[in-house]
Amino acid sequence: MTSSLWHIIPLARRRSPRPPASPAGRFPGHPTGLCAPTRMVAVSVASVAVLSSLVTAAAPAGAAVRAGAPAPSAFQAAIQQIVHDGVPGAIGLARHGSQVTVTSSGVADVATQTPMAPGDRVRVGSVTKTFVATVVLQLVAEHRLSLSDTVAQWLPGLVPNGGNITIQELLQHTSGIYSYTNDPAFLQTLFSDPTRVWRPTELVRIAVAHPHVFPPGTSFAYSNTDYVLLGMIIQAATGHPVGQELQARIFRPLGLRDTYLPYANPHLRTPYAHGYLLGQPGATGPVDTTVMSPSWAGAAGGIVSTAADIARFYTALLTGELLPAAQLQQMMTTTPPDRGTTTGWASRPSRSPAAPHGAIQATSPATSTTHSPPPMAAARPSS
Helix, strand or coil: CCCCEEEEEECCCCCCCCCCCCCCCCCCCEECCCCCCEEEEEECCCCCEEEECCCCCCCCCCCCCCCCCCCHHHHHHHHHHHHHCCCCEEEEEEEECCEEEEEEEEEEECCCCEECCCCCEEECHHHHHHHHHHHHHHHHHCCCCCCCCEHHHHCCCCCCCHHHCEHHHHHHCCCCCCCHHHCHHHHHHHHHCCCCCCCHHHHHHHHHCCCCCCCCCCCCCCCHHHHHHHHHHHHHHHCCCHHHHHHHHHHHHHCCCCCECCCCCCCCCCCECCCEECCCCCCCCCEECCCCCHHHCHHHCCCEECHHHHHHHHHHHHCCCCCCHHHHHHHCEEECCCCCCCECCCCCCCCCCCCCECCCCCCCCCEEECECCCCCCCEEECC
16 A cells, blocks of 8 residues: 555553464464553554554544643654654544544645645555454354365365465465565556556465465465455355445444545545655655555555544454454464564564555554555564
8 A cells, every 4th residue: 555654552561471272383372461552653655643542432533631641742743753754744643541632744745735634534554454354253253254264165266275274374474375465567567557456366366376485374474465365255255345344344333434445446535645655766755656546455455544533443443342352362362473572463564665654454452563555564563
């Protein structure tokens, strides 16, 4: 995606890890406990959002800040510093209990110098994966899917060795499936024809033309293909496109009026912040990449939203409003990407020739996430 790079900076402590039993040679999991407010800092190539204390109840955006919350001047200075560091614009939303501070700095459009506004929509990139993982786990709770179901059960013949790759491995990025966003020819086509509409099956075929990175469940590699496949599995299980299921299960019930998953329309609904690539060879300034078909990302990173809606979503998710306790615990069970650290069903930073932006990965709130457009992606272990 081309608009935002997100970092989660948790203030949470973990429970002592108790890895569940796992098949030989496959990664075990480690549960994490959320014991304190989590602060999210979203750094965007075009815009930035700061979402604080997502586990607390939502409050009006104009609410005052009480003792213990960030001082407005310090908070404003932090947002302004992001702009001083080279990002065109930033939005900050800090929540402490029922108190909310919202601030913005810089511009939403470099060409027109339109100021950034707190309600601007942005492409949230891999924050999309958290939404998609939530729908998958809702279907697990409804006994319509199982984490042990294989790709071949739901999408027969699409992925080589799909009978040995489970839904859980897709969620955890331990499937070993190559990420189509690492394919040089795909990237060249994407940037030369940004409004081209991509079908999910096209993206998967680009991925499976490459060998698997490793046998399923034996290692870790961030793959946007995993979440494209999960979107297709959601459709196979429900009979509805993933965007329709997100609308019915999350956007509408939570009142996320500024959040949607477009399929082909390359234009964002107004008001919105533009997305840019920074430091591009031959460019004299930020390169506007706002007009781009979201179909290249789809269930891996196509959602458009606002800071307030993302805060509302994570509040609902982490307080059990969207998932039963068992599935929320599964979501907060982490996977070691390098056997030396632990992160959620997220990942470690990926590298791409494009400038960074990104989002929260599918699960653990106690992670930080970054990613680059086009590869969406990555998470770092929290401390």
